[in-house]
Amino acid sequence: MNLLTVTDLTKKYKDFKAVNSISFSIPKGEIFALIGPNGAGKSTTLKIIATILQPTSGKITLENKDFKNMRDDVRKMITYLPEEAGAYKNMKGIDYLNFMAQLYSTSKAEATEAIKFARELSDLGNKLRDKISTYSKGMTRKLLLARALMSKPKLAILDEPTSGLDVINALHIRRTIKQMSKLGMTVLLSSHNMLEIEFLSDRVAIIDKGEIIEIGEPNELMKKHNAKNLEEVFSNLTQKQNE
Amino acid sequence: MSKFWVLLKKEVKELLTPQMIVPFIAMVVVFMLMGNIIGNETEKQTSQKVQIVFTDNDKTPSSNTIKQSMEAAGYEITTKSSAQSHVVIPQNFESDLKAQKQPTIEIITKLDNLSIVNNVNTQRTAQIGTLINELTANIVLQSKLKPNDIAFSKQPVKISDTVKFNNKMAQITVGEIFGYLLSQSTVVPIVLFLVITLASQLVATAIASEKENKTLETLLSIPISRKSIVAAKLMASGVVSFFISILYLYGMKSYMGGLTSTATQSLDQSKVQEAIQQLGLNMGATDYALLGLSLFLGIMVALSFAFILGTFVEDIKSVQGAITPLMVMLLIPYVLTLLLDISTLALPVKMLVYAIPFTHTFTAMNNITLGRFPELYAGMAYMLVIVIVGIIVASKLFSSEKIFTFKLNFFKKSA
Ligand SMILES: Nc1ncnc2c1ncn2[C@@H]1O[C@H](COP(=O)(O)OP(=O)(O)OP(=O)(O)O)[C@@H](O)[C@H]1O
Ligand SMILES: [Mg+2]
Numbered sequence: 001m002n003l004l005t006v007t008d009l010t011k012k013y014k015d016f017k018a019v020n021s022i023s024f025s026i027p028k029g030e031i032f033a034l035i036g037p038n039g040a041g042k043s044t045t046l047k048i049i050a051t052i053l054q055p056t057s058g059k060i061t062l063e064n065k066d067f068k069n070m071r072d073d074v075r076k077m078i079t080y081l082p083e084e085a086g087a088y089k090n091m092k093g094i095d096y097l098n099f100m101a102q103l104y105s106t107s108k109a110e111a112t113e114a115i116k117f118a119r120e121l122s123d124l125g126n127k128l129r130d131k132i133s134t135y136s137k138g139m140t141r142k143l144l145l146a147r148a149l150m151s152k153p154k155l156a157i158l159d160e161p162t163s164g165l166d167v168i169n170a171l172h173i174r175r176t177i178k179q180m181s182k183l184g185m186t187v188l189l190s191s192h193n194m195l196e197i198e199f200l201s202d203r204v205a206i207i208d209k210g211e212i213i214e215i216g217e218p219n220e221l222m223k224k225h226n227a228k229n230l231e232e233v234f235s236n237l238t239q240k241q242n243e
Numbered sequence: 244m245s246k247f248w249v250l251l252k253k254e255v256k257e258l259l260t261p262q263m264i265v266p267f268i269a270m271v272v273v274f275m276l277m278g279n280i281i282g283n284e285t286e287k288q289t290s291q292k293v294q295i296v297f298t299d300n301d302k303t304p305s306s307n308t309i310k311q312s313m314e315a316a317g318y319e320i321t322t323k324s325s326a327q328s329h330v331v332i333p334q335n336f337e338s339d340l341k342a343q344k345q346p347t348i349e350i351i352t353k354l355d356n357l358s359i360v361n362n363v364n365t366q367r368t369a370q371i372g373t374l375i376n377e378l379t380a381n382i383v384l385q386s387k388l389k390p391n392d393i394a395f396s397k398q399p400v401k402i403s404d405t406v407k408f409n410n411k412m413a414q415i416t417v418g419e420i421f422g423y424l425l426s427q428s429t430v431v432p433i434v435l436f437l438v439i440t441l442a443s444q445l446v447a448t449a450i451a452s453e454k455e456n457k458t459l460e461t462l463l464s465i466p467i468s469r470k471s472i473v474a475a476k477l478m479a480s481g482v483v484s485f486f487i488s489i490l491y492l493y494g495m496k497s498y499m500g501g502l503t504s505t506a507t508q509s510l511d512q513s514k515v516q517e518a519i520q521q522l523g524l525n526m527g528a529t530d531y532a533l534l535g536l537s538l539f540l541g542i543m544v545a546l547s548f549a550f551i552l553g554t555f556v557e558d559i560k561s562v563q564g565a566i567t568p569l570m571v572m573l574l575i576p577y578v579l580t581l582l583l584d585i586s587t588l589a590l591p592v593k594m595l596v597y598a599i600p601f602t603h604t605f606t607a608m609n610n611i612t613l614g615r616f617p618e619l620y621a622g623m624a625y626m627l628v629i630v631i632v633g634i635i636v637a638s639k640l641f642s643s644e645k646i647f648t649f650k651l652n653f654f655k656k657s658a
Contacts, residue, residue, distance in 0.1 A: 013648065050464045053644045075466040086457040103465050144461075 003028045003186045004049070004155060009058035011044050011210075018044045020210035021058070026155075026188060026203075031181050033197045034190040035230075036207035037238050042190040043083050043159055045207070049188065050080035050157045062155060079104075081148040083159035083190075086140065093128035093135070093143050094119075097150065104151040114150040121176060122146035123169070137164045145173055149180060156180075158189040162196060174200055194230040204230070208238050262564035273571050277578050280592060284583050292319040293367045294326035301336035305382050312378045318371070328352045328368045330375070340383060340399060343392060347401040348375055352417045354408040354522070355584075369418045372402040406522065409614060413518035423515050424524065424612070429581065431608045435538060436577050437491050439601065442484035442542050443549030443569050447562045449476050450553035450646075459646070469642040473634070477546045484542065523614070530611045533619065540626040541604030545569060547633025554637075554646045576602035580609070586618070597622075600629045 002025040011019040019041040026032045034042045047053045049060060051071045060067040062074050087096050097118045098111075105111040119128065122142050132140065141164050148156060161177070162170040170193075178200060181187055191197055197204055198218050206214040206221075214221060214237055218230055227233045295313065297320045299306045309332065314320055331349040333339075339346040352368050379399045404416040413420075453459040462472065519525050526534075548569050556565045576599055579585060585596055585606060596602050603622025610619040640646060 047460070050460075052460050052463055053647065072466065072468065075464060078464065080461065080464040082457065082460040084457050085461055088458060089456060100465075103467055147461075 001028055002026060003030075003063060004188065005059075005061045006045075006049070007059045009045065009048065009060065010056045011041070011048060011053065012056045017210050019048070022205075022207070022210070022212045024205055024212065024215060026186055028154075028186055029181055029184050030202045031177065031187040031189070031200050033201035033204045034188070034207055035192070035194070035197060035204055035234060040207045041210040042207055046080070046157050046159050046188065046190060047082075049155075050078060050082075051075055052080070077154040078157060079148040079151060079153040079155075080157045081144055081159060081161060083163070085144050087132045087143060087147075089133040090131065092131055093122070093124055096132060096143065097122070097128070097147060100147045101150065114152075117152075118146040118150035121149060123172060138166060138169060141165055142169060142173075149176065149185075152180070152183075152185060155186045155188060158187065160191055161189055162191070162193065170196070194234060198230050206234060206237055213237055262561050266564055266567040266570070269567050269571055270574070273574055277575060280579065280588070281582055284588070292317060293328065294319045294321045294323060295371070296320075296322060296324075296326045296329045298329065298331045300334045301332050303337035305337040305340060305379075305386075306332045308382055309375060309378050312381075313371075313374065316374060326353075327355075328371055330371065340379070340386075343395050345395070345399060345401045347403050348372075349403045349405065350375075351405045351407050351412070354406055354417065354420065369416060372404065372416075376400055376402065406518065408522040408524065411522045413521035415515065415518035419515050420518060420522070420524070423519065431534070432577055432581055432605055434488060434492050435541065435601075435604055436573060438484050438488035438538070439541055439545045439573055439604075440570065441487055442480050443545045443566050444562065445480035445484055446476055446546050447549045447553035447556060447566050448559055449480060450550065451556040451559045451562050454556070455558040463646075470638055473550070473638045473641050477543075477550060477634075477637075480549075481542055481546055524612050526611060533611055534607055537604050537607035537619070537623055537626075540623055540630060541601055543630040544600045544626055544633060545573070547630055547637050548572075550637040551633065551640060554640045572599050573601050575599060576605045580605040584609070586615075600626045 005025040007023050008021045009019055009023070010017065010021050022041075022045065024032070034045060036042055044053065048055050051067065051074055055067075062077060065073050065077075067074060087093075088099075091099065094115075097115050101111040101114040101118070105114055122128065122145070124139060124142060124146075127135070127139065128143075132143070135143065141162075145158075145161060148158065156177075158177075162173050165173065174196060177187060177189075187200075189200070201218065203215065203217050204221065205212045214233075216224070221233050222228070222230065225233045225236055227236065295318050297310050297313070299310065310320060313330075329349075329351040331351075333346050333348065336346045350368075350371055376398065380396060383396055383399050404414065405412050406415050406417055406420050450459075453462060463469070549566055552565045552569065553562070556562055576585075576596060579596060580602070585593060585602065588596065603619075603626055606622065607619060610616070610622070
């Protein structure tokens, strides 16, 4: 059973086709990754699925809910971590989590549960009592990630989730994402870190100039392209494209 | 030194961005236009002669001299009911003068409107009493009457001033009434201007800071309706600006209080109050409620417009430039209503000024005190329509992706 189905998705900015007729589907509980060079159209795709942008053409459904007319229902099932995101600087970390938990949950108990989970996830400890304006880049990222995962969404859309994090923190986050996916959360993410993709994702789509040029399980792709790792697959494919 | 110049050049370049130049140019143009309108209006007013109805109950050479001298002094003696002033010479004018008894001359002045420029003539009518006194003094001196009383020769007549408004009368001079009303009708527009400016800045900044701090994308992916987000932003800015403006008002009141207490010390304040009551120029509870409602509508117009402009802004720095159109729209009626009675302007100009929604907030005070209720309600209805349209457009913009893809490119082109 596919949770998300994307069919012939195209996005134009004025005359420029940032995403060109891409199709893919993600079964429930899968971690699906988009990889590709800068400007390939990864973030644009994620923004459309996060209901932030509207597609120029194509069809998207989440659990049979069409994005055309059921955006409000869709928003209840997803969370989105933008690639470049901030938090309200005058809030304390804990206030931010509180605020978001209230917006996402339907009961007080649910909100309390979410906040408790987010506190662990963020790993910020006493720093949660400080204003967000004092946070480092990585600390803010951890807070936002905790926010994105705390409501245990059906689909988590994470645009370069671990960018800016140190090795240890990135590892912690990856483990958490993997754990949550085992519990049934579906993940759509993008990344430039091939090790991360190999560790995390069940399937990857390589996207270049707005088109999906390859899609499959990491091991499969390495075999098919006779490569030692995903990095090689990536550079082989994207360079070929540019010739 | 050369490095200093490199630095200086960079600083000047950073400052002279289109965002900061465009608003200034816009303001200069607006002020030039308004200077023109006000200049024309002043000329129109001052070129007109003050009309006086002259009732002579004495019909003696002395009273006739007064009449002729007034004509010579540039007043137009007429029988038209539209005349601003009515001078009544009493029956025993000449004989009283001879007996060295001060005759009482009645001057009735009509109050038309409450603006500064339109009242140039009111100011001139205020001088009628002084003039008549001088003219009578001349008569007394030139006649064979030998005044044995210096005081009498200086002040041979008593002047009784009456102000007429809407067929109601009160014993008071126009100057006193006018001074009182003006002190009231200048404070209100200042507060209106402050509140509306503040509200628009707040709401535009609220959106710009979501963009600048990169919180907008997250906010818009949350499962709450876009309408709630728009409403919350509008309401927060409205409420905050309301409370800040109460603080302003408080400060302003003590400031104005300081000014008026010295200016009106000589005036009998209770006498003015009583006259205001008699003329029906006082504001009751419903009047204040209407004024409040009009202010509320003005704020809502500003908020919805500023919201629309705010969606095009990418950072807080550009807010000031982006809301310039709003400031211009606010400044025009602010200055004009302070100086003129807009209803007396030439039709095309009038239509233009009335098309600006804020005009109706600024004229509300005058419309209420002068009892022009149809105009007041029409203005409010117009503002309501604009508010509804504005909010619909604002939430449409906010619900679409335009908030991310639209940019105020004309600011960026040359930069
Ligand atoms: N608002 C916009 N207006 C016009 N063009 C845009 C806009 N946003 C993105 N683009 C263009 O769309 C293309 C895809 O951008 P996108 O951000 O999706 O790339 P990406 O794959 O996420 O790249 P990166 O790895 O650098 O994050 C780029 O060429 C970019 O210039
Ligand atoms: Mg990207």
